[in-house]
Amino acid sequence: MHVPDGFLDATTSLATGAVAVVGVSLALRGARRELDDRTAPVAGLVATFVFAGQMMNFPVGAGTSGHLLGGALAAVLAGPWTAVLCLSVVLLVQALFMADGGITALGTNITLMGLVAVGVAWLVFCGLRMVLPKRVSMVPAAAAVAALVSVPSAAAVFTLLFVVGGTAPIDTGTLLTAMLGWHVVIGLGEAAITGLVVGSVVAVRPDLVHGARPLLEERTLVIRPAVPR
Amino acid sequence: MSAPRSRSLLLVGLLVALLVAGFGSYYASNHPDGLIYVAEQTGFDDQQDQSAAGDGPFAGYSTRGVDDERLGGGLAGVAGVLVVLTLSGGLFWVLRRRGPADDAGV
Secondary structure, eight states: OOOOTTSBOHHHHHHHHHHHHHHHHHHHHHHHHHOOTTHHHHHHHHHHHHHHHHHOOEEEETTEEEOOOOHHHHHHHHOHHHHHHHHHHHHHHIIIIIOOSOSTTHHHHIIIIIIIHHHHHHHHHHHHHHHSOSOTTHHHHHHHHHHHHHHHHHHHHHHHHHHHHBSSOOOHHHHHHHHHHHHHHHHHHHHHHHHHHHHHHHHHOGGGOGGGHHHHHHSOOOOOOOOOO | OOOOOHHHHHHHHHHHHHHHHHTGGGGSOOSOBHHHHHHHHHTOGGGOOOOTTTTSTTGGGOOTTOOOHHHHHHHHHHHHHHHHHHHHHHHHHHHSOOSOOOOTTO
């Protein structure tokens, strides 16, 4: 999903750059509410894990591959504002040190993977949390569905950007169909990885999972007779 | 069984990230990702410009001067993990809400 230099024209790249700057500025404010002594180290690890996960391209058939974007994973584990910052740090390091994703396309990549994927994932996750049973066990499943939706959403926004400012005349319908088709399949991989990782953390320390916290607070305290040791 | 302390969980997570980036990534698919594949199929992949960072020591997830693909890729992965951990960990530590730690598990 990393957009290289040259796919989008300068005007569009400047516009997505401005969107990314506004998004990251808002996230720098919002993340303060999500981070404390206990969650800040976890959030740092989430960013690191997203970087590592993005290196593991998995085959999706017919000579193409996909990799974790990590928007849903980071949003559910660390909170949506912190997730925007996680993805932004990962994309910055990738663009500067790994030449993965263009430098003039950094704003585009932050917009697509940092803002769109994280934002869509968090909205879907919160929507599911409202309608599903109020149990911590729904968190990995809701995270997986959020992950599945987030990938084609980012692909659709790329298509939109390419229609506005692409550097080659490509038929919109053809591009949209191809982008959505492949990224739904990649989204299935995203859902599997996200469900597995969120499920593992929820199993051992649900209190460290941002998306699970409202459910933990709603758990009623039950007084049980003491168990003799 | 009591819940694992935050520190053990963080160490396990970091170990998994290092293993994936330093070792597992060698086995990752080399096929182009969805976007580049679609660009090839629909015919705009030649619009791609070489990144200005293309001459960096870890460009393309390899290590300059290391010919062995497994070692070079692994070193680049480990270096990336450490840079991301330092930058994000530092940023989040600066941004965090200050106050007495309310968790005995740390």
